[in-house]
Structure formats: C-alpha cells, structure tokens
Amino acid sequence: MAPKTPRTTTSAPAAPSGGVSRRGLLAALGSGAVGAGLVGAGVVAAEASARSSSGSSGAGGGSASVVPFHGEHQAGIATDVQANLHFAAFDVTATSRDELVSLLQDWTAAAVALTAGKEVGAGGATGGRPLAPPSDTGEAVDLHANRLTLTVGAGPSLFDDRFGLAAARPAALVDLPAFPADALVPERSDGDLCVQACADDPQVAVHAIRTLTRIAAGRAAVRWAQLGYGRAATVDPGAPTPRNLFGFKDGTANPAASDTATLDDQVWVQPSDEQGAAAWVAGGSYLVARRIRMHIETWDRTSLQEQEQVIGRTKGSGAPLGHAGEHDAFDARTLPASSHVRLAHPSMNGGAQMLRRGYNFTDGTDGLGHLDAGLFFLAYQRDVRKAFIPIQTALARQDALSEYLEHTASGVWAVFPGVPQGGYLGQQLLSV
Amino acid sequence: MAPKTPRTTTSAPAAPSGGVSRRGLLAALGSGAVGAGLVGAGVVAAEASARSSSGSSGAGGGSASVVPFHGEHQAGIATDVQANLHFAAFDVTATSRDELVSLLQDWTAAAVALTAGKEVGAGGATGGRPLAPPSDTGEAVDLHANRLTLTVGAGPSLFDDRFGLAAARPAALVDLPAFPADALVPERSDGDLCVQACADDPQVAVHAIRTLTRIAAGRAAVRWAQLGYGRAATVDPGAPTPRNLFGFKDGTANPAASDTATLDDQVWVQPSDEQGAAAWVAGGSYLVARRIRMHIETWDRTSLQEQEQVIGRTKGSGAPLGHAGEHDAFDARTLPASSHVRLAHPSMNGGAQMLRRGYNFTDGTDGLGHLDAGLFFLAYQRDVRKAFIPIQTALARQDALSEYLEHTASGVWAVFPGVPQGGYLGQQLLSV
Ligand code: HEM
Ligand code: HEM
Numbered sequence: 001m002a003p004k005t006p007r008t009t010t011s012a013p014a015a016p017s018g019g020v021s022r023r024g025l026l027a028a029l030g031s032g033a034v035g036a037g038l039v040g041a042g043v044v045a046a047e048a049s050a051r052s053s054s055g056s057s058g059a060g061g062g063s064a065s066v067v068p069f070h071g072e073h074q075a076g077i078a079t080d081v082q083a084n085l086h087f088a089a090f091d092v093t094a095t096s097r098d099e100l101v102s103l104l105q106d107w108t109a110a111a112v113a114l115t116a117g118k119e120v121g122a123g124g125a126t127g128g129r130p131l132a133p134p135s136d137t138g139e140a141v142d143l144h145a146n147r148l149t150l151t152v153g154a155g156p157s158l159f160d161d162r163f164g165l166a167a168a169r170p171a172a173l174v175d176l177p178a179f180p181a182d183a184l185v186p187e188r189s190d191g192d193l194c195v196q197a198c199a200d201d202p203q204v205a206v207h208a209i210r211t212l213t214r215i216a217a218g219r220a221a222v223r224w225a226q227l228g229y230g231r232a233a234t235v236d237p238g239a240p241t242p243r244n245l246f247g248f249k250d251g252t253a254n255p256a257a258s259d260t261a262t263l264d265d266q267v268w269v270q271p272s273d274e275q276g277a278a279a280w281v282a283g284g285s286y287l288v289a290r291r292i293r294m295h296i297e298t299w300d301r302t303s304l305q306e307q308e309q310v311i312g313r314t315k316g317s318g319a320p321l322g323h324a325g326e327h328d329a330f331d332a333r334t335l336p337a338s339s340h341v342r343l344a345h346p347s348m349n350g351g352a353q354m355l356r357r358g359y360n361f362t363d364g365t366d367g368l369g370h371l372d373a374g375l376f377f378l379a380y381q382r383d384v385r386k387a388f389i390p391i392q393t394a395l396a397r398q399d400a401l402s403e404y405l406e407h408t409a410s411g412v413w414a415v416f417p418g419v420p421q422g423g424y425l426g427q428q429l430l431s432v
Numbered sequence: 433m434a435p436k437t438p439r440t441t442t443s444a445p446a447a448p449s450g451g452v453s454r455r456g457l458l459a460a461l462g463s464g465a466v467g468a469g470l471v472g473a474g475v476v477a478a479e480a481s482a483r484s485s486s487g488s489s490g491a492g493g494g495s496a497s498v499v500p501f502h503g504e505h506q507a508g509i510a511t512d513v514q515a516n517l518h519f520a521a522f523d524v525t526a527t528s529r530d531e532l533v534s535l536l537q538d539w540t541a542a543a544v545a546l547t548a549g550k551e552v553g554a555g556g557a558t559g560g561r562p563l564a565p566p567s568d569t570g571e572a573v574d575l576h577a578n579r580l581t582l583t584v585g586a587g588p589s590l591f592d593d594r595f596g597l598a599a600a601r602p603a604a605l606v607d608l609p610a611f612p613a614d615a616l617v618p619e620r621s622d623g624d625l626c627v628q629a630c631a632d633d634p635q636v637a638v639h640a641i642r643t644l645t646r647i648a649a650g651r652a653a654v655r656w657a658q659l660g661y662g663r664a665a666t667v668d669p670g671a672p673t674p675r676n677l678f679g680f681k682d683g684t685a686n687p688a689a690s691d692t693a694t695l696d697d698q699v700w701v702q703p704s705d706e707q708g709a710a711a712w713v714a715g716g717s718y719l720v721a722r723r724i725r726m727h728i729e730t731w732d733r734t735s736l737q738e739q740e741q742v743i744g745r746t747k748g749s750g751a752p753l754g755h756a757g758e759h760d761a762f763d764a765r766t767l768p769a770s771s772h773v774r775l776a777h778p779s780m781n782g783g784a785q786m787l788r789r790g791y792n793f794t795d796g797t798d799g800l801g802h803l804d805a806g807l808f809f810l811a812y813q814r815d816v817r818k819a820f821i822p823i824q825t826a827l828a829r830q831d832a833l834s835e836y837l838e839h840t841a842s843g844v845w846a847v848f849p850g851v852p853q854g855g856y857l858g859q860q861l862l863s864v
Contacts, residue, residue, distance in 0.1 A: 247570020
C-alpha cells in the first residue's frame, strides 16, 4: 500500500521542454477560460504547482505515490493496478494535423503535472489572478498523486483522411468483428482517442479526465466515459487477488509486471511487428475495452458447483478445479469443456495472453429493478488478431459464462509508446 | 485512517435474536436462491461467517474498522464520513404488513452481519452445500468491514393504506414542495424505503446494497440507486476537508459528531416532536437527498473572484471571505448578498442547521460531450420544515450558485431510530 510519508510542498518543476508546446497549453487553458485575453496576459503557463496546502499530510503523499510518467512504455499498463478508474473516449474535433499535435502536446504537459500530484497551469487552483478563471479546477488539491497514471491511445477512426494518418494505421489495429450476442451501444463505443486514468483515489482520477477534457475544448470532446472501482487503496500488496461481481478472484493468471520477457512477448508491440509508416507503434500496445453487464441476479440463483464449473476455478481460493492453490499450475484440458478459464487459456489459443486490467462498475439501475453492474473489461496485448479476437470468438460461442453476460460497449485503440523526457504523447506517430 | 492491525478470522457470532426473524432471512435467501427446498433443508441461516480467508491481512481489517450497528441512533449519520457511498431507494412490493416486517427483520439480520465484516447466511460465499446457491455473493470476501454503515428510512409513500401506517406518518415528514428550476426525474426520485450504504471501500458498499436487494426479492425492488465518492480512505482524520467538484471545501460548517447538544437540537428527532402513532420517530432523523448536476464547464470559465463571491468563502483555505482561517467565526451578513454560505447560514434561517453528508458523483456523459457530474446531496435534520425546505427555497430564489446547478432527483425519508440489540429496523414504527 501507499507509504505514509508526509508530503512536503515541493517547488514547481520546470515547464516541460522539447516537444511540448508551452504556448499550446496556455491557449488550451485560456480558451476554456476567458479566451485570448488571458493567454495574452501570460498568467497561465504550462507550469505546475504542488497540489498540497502547507501542513497537510496523509497517505498517498510522498514521492513513492508517484508513478513516473516518462519511460519506454506508457505507465498504467504494467503498473500495479490502482483502486479506481475513470476512462474516457474522445472524438477529435480538431480540423488540422497541427491542432491534433497541439492537443497531444498540451495533454502531455498536463499529464506530467497531474501524475506528479501537481496542479495544472501557473496559478493552479487559487494562485492565479483573481479576475481570471483558475487554471486548475481544484477538487484534487490536497489529494496528492495517489499513483495516478494516464494512458493514451488512438482508435481506428483517427486513421482516416482528416489528419493524413491513413498510411500510419498499424495492420494489427483492425476493427473488432461483431461477436455472437453482442449488444453494443454505439454512443458508448469507440472513439478517436482514449484516456485511461487510474489512481488510488477516485477524485484524483476524475480530476485528471476533467482536466484533459477542459484542455481539449474546441479540439476534442468526450464521447463517452466510464467510472470503475476495484478495491480500496488501503489494501497492502500482499493482499488477496480482488474479486469481480460474480464473487470470483479476477486477475490470477495475469502476467506479472516484473516478467518482462512475457510482457515483451505478449503485451508490448515489438519493432519487427510493423513496418514503414506504422513502425511508430513499437513500444506501444493494443487496448480492448468491453463494458460487460453482468446478470448478477441470475448468477446469484446458480449453485456454487455450477458457478465453479462455469469459471473452471473454485470460488473460495481461486484454485483451478482439482487443485489446491490459486497459483497452482494446471492443464486447461482437465477443466470443464465450456468453462471460461479453459476456453480463455493460452494453451487453447495458440499461446496468446493478455494483460487484463478490468474494473467493476455499478451504474445505477436498469429501470427494471436490477442494478446495472458488471465488469469494465480492459485488456492490453501485442496483437488483437492473436489474442482478444480469437479468445472472444471462442468465449462468445462456447463459454458457459456468456449466458450471464451482455457486452454493451466496445472499443479498440493503439496505445502510444512511452513518452521520453521532453517528448509528447503520440509524437512517434505524428512527427513522421 | 483505518488501522493496520491484521485481522484474524473470528468465529461466527450468535444469530440475532429477539425481534429478528431467523426464519425470515432463511426464506429471503432461499427465495432469491432455489426456493423452499433450500429453506427446508435448513442450510441457510441468519448466521454470519467471518469475511476473511485465513492469513489475509490489510487495512480496513481489525475491529476498529467496524462501526457498531446497534445503538440509540442509526450509524451512518453522526459517523465520520466514509470514502464511498452506494445509495438505493426501494419500492415495497410486499402486500401485507407482516411481509414488510419480515423484510425489515431480514435486512436487520443481514446488516448486523455485513457491518461486522461477515458474510451473510450460514455457508457464506463458499461454505454452503455445493448444490445450493451460495448465501453470500462473495465479492466482498477479504475486504473486511471497512467502516460499513447501513442507514434505513421510510418515505412518505410508505404511509399510505397498504400497511395501515397512515396514522403513523410524522407531521414533519412532508412531501417536499417544487422549488424554482427543479428538473427532477421521477424514476430517479422518492421511494418507499431508502438505504444509505457508506464504507471506506466501494465494493463493500456495493456488496451491501446488492445483498439487501437480493434479500428483498419479492418484497421490495430497487427503484433507483446512486454511487458516490468522496476521497480515498487512505487519508487520515487530520486530513483537510474534502472538496466538491467546484473545487471548494465542502462540509466545513457541519456540526461535529462529538457535539451531541447540537445533534440533539438539529439532527435527532426529539420525543416531544411527535405525538401518538407518530411518536415512533423519536431518535430518528429526516434525510433529504438531492442529485444535483453541476455545470462544471460553465463554472470552470468563471473567475476565481466570482467563484469566491458565489460561495462566500475563499477557494484555497475555505475561510469565510474577509477571514483567514477555515473555521474562523463570521457574520453571514458581511458576505455577498447572493452568496451560498450567507443564504444557507443558520443566522439567516431561524437557527436551522443540517448535517450534510453528500458525495460527489460522475455518471458518464450527458451525450453532449460533457461529464454528467455533481453532488449527491444528503442532509440529515430534525425537521425539514425548519431546515431543508426554507433553506432550499432561499437558495433556489437568490443563490448565485443556482445558476450552475440542476437538481435532477429528490427524495425525503424518515430515518428510523437506532436498533437495540435484538430489535429490528423500523420496529418502533411497525410494532405499535
Ligand atoms: C464479465 C466478464 C468476465 C468475467 C466475470 C471473467 C472472469 C474471469 C475469472 C474469474 C477468471 C479466473 C481468474 C483469473 O485468472 O483472472 C478469468 C480468467 C481469464 N479471463 Fe475472464 N472474465 C470475463 C470476461 C473475459 C473476456 C471478455 C475475456 C477475453 C475475451 C476474458 C479472458 C480471460 C483470460 C485470458 C483469463 C485467464 C485464463 C488463464 O490463463 O488461466 N475474460 N476470467
Ligand atoms: C451542488 C450543490 C452545492 C454545492 C456545490 C455546495 C457547496 C457548499 C460549500 C462550498 C459550502 C461551504 C463549506 C461548508 O460549510 O461546507 C456550503 C455550505 C453550506 N451549504 Fe451548500 N452546496 C450545495 C448545495 C446545497 C444545498 C442544496 C443546500 C441546502 C438546501 C446547502 C446548504 C448548505 C449549508 C447549510 C451550508 C453551511 C452554511 C454555514 O453554516 O456556513 N448546500 N455549500
């Protein structure tokens, strides 16, 4: 769990340099604010002030609660799963490639500040000119970084003629096929860009998406968004695997963050995977999101034995059926023929693995007296043609679990490679 | 913050006795399960098993994370605010008073188990007969009590002729009037019964509402539900006041849980308040819920000065305008005439105070590119005729803040007095 070191107010870091456009962020916060006057006056800058008032302390503070933003790969994928999710898909409304670049530069500057637990803009929430809108909306003041990660990707629709990116579309970024029993709501699906915000505090994740939305004004608009929760951030790392709303441990078979060989093989796009204009995607990954409504009332009327046969693991310990320990090795062919774990297992799918990072959701009711609840399935992989698509094809056809599920939304994105110091999100794609 | 004492598996407590019907909970979990056969076999009982697997530890564990269920008043009102909310309103579908009583008895037995961090039913999530549905749905196994409180109340609609309760309707339980600019959605408003589940883990709160929903099958159905968040549970008690989505500290002027004189005066219904058949409500309170959509995009374009004039407090420290400290005493008449804090202040409202316990919400998007976000306002008070109604009347007419708000749902409930050992929720109302 997050260490309890009190956080001291740190001095503002230097403004991001290099690929990041300071002027862009000025304009972004300015346009969401009072327009050119504010920008002209130069009060809003791509600088960040520490997001803590003097004397405050608490968990989530301290630099150990900061997940570094820069690196070879984006954070938020092989990062230990945080407690809370706010996910948003955006329609790009920018009409030129330059505008798209400026948006991604501004998002980068903001993401650098936010993931460091800083307020965005020169004055932050309260330090600006009183007659100007604050550059930071303020609801995350005092909440620290709380392991915030922001992970950004580009959907198939970004690679149309609008920005001259058609040739740069990776061959692996295919449109997902329709699967049997899909019940997708188009307005809740897809999107030119996606942002996954994960943090150990819900308000920190929501503040981040709100801030990026605000910065995007005039250049991109939220298409849909989803809130999700795992467990409270108070649980220590040795804690048991979290459970989904069917009461089963979920995430057992995930590759470990430390297993870089498996991650290179299964999660990160390798330089050899794409050639030419699409080579930019090396170091990135593909994200599939599925909003899966779970029919918990029906499930709750099913016997324990039936539930375990459907999953292929025991409910209490999470062990594969016929085994004692959650992490025991097992032969998938010994599990029931239509069990979820058998059908999804790498050995039944040409060795393909995904890194699943889903969150539970509960969105009020369905209007029929039932909770509208389920799993917001998020899975990262090197190639959807080898992982999600064949696995979901098998599951949708044969999986006993499907009877209790309804896929209500879907999206796929090519997640940008990591951002080097001074670079910006998507630079590998947009600077060619 | 929650202590880190590792939790040891405790033995199951004795089944609730006295007013609580063991048979009722049997039937409840049985009917949601495989019907009379299960009940006949006697495998599901109103007993609880500890909700932790052996060897698990972590925050949220330990008896200090348990808020006692029994007492003079229900927990969840003067309880230090927890990080997460799941609120549900129910339509009672029971057709007899006996059935209503059995529902409340079964809810009580379950609430005793849940708030103690136990699984519901004899076998819990995995210890029952394999051919029967588990008595507990399992997603909160290993998550401990996490300060779960369950707070239950009765809405005006419960006091019609269905259950012979018309004479017992408290005079103070008035229907809320329509306020200027209300934009209420009826399907998201009101309800015969309400349950407020608060915990320091979202999954614990969701599990509790799901469990009560399951137990209610055939006797009550969820009408609407709302998820809310405050801050992560990792923040220690000395932490700053949480902020709402307008970036201001929210809750500053609340009466302290230790200030029993103010609570008796302003929050708890006193024996002298109601006579005759309505006297049952003494020791209870009145809850007003308002789902308030906040137009954050408009707010974000407003200057810092304007924002502070609208609220009447400074954004950074939360101090009343013209003062230095958040908790400085102030004369409301020195604040701007149309400021929120001036208009809502006790001195402008005949001394009336409420205990506000609201949570922020973010429910996806509004379909127009904006986040559907705001405050799920929850306020407890001794008499809505003296507190919420006059205050909201003034606010809706004059408050500069109203311009940025839209009240989209509403409800009012008489919250039951506390449950003594062996008693059940609402017994004071239903046993007369
Ligand atoms: C609400 C829907 C779903 C539920 C409740 C669910 C539940 C589970 C559970 C309980 C496990 C076993 C524990 C673990 O290894 O994590 C599991 C494993 C797995 N699931 Fe799902 N799952 C769902 C959807 C999906 C989907 C849509 C896919 C992919 C198309 C998928 C792919 C997998 C894979 C690859 C494994 C690991 C199998 C192994 O290697 O042992 N799941 N799931
Ligand atoms: C989204 C809507 C609302 C927002 C953003 C909001 C915000 C605030 C803020 C920032 C404060 C000052 C800090 C504090 O004392 O907690 C406050 C105080 C207060 N608010 Fe609200 N409020 C909202 C709705 C309401 C409503 C609907 C009512 C009642 C009808 C209300 C009644 C009060 C009261 C009684 C106070 C304390 C005043 C005092 O004694 O100083 N608020 N509110």
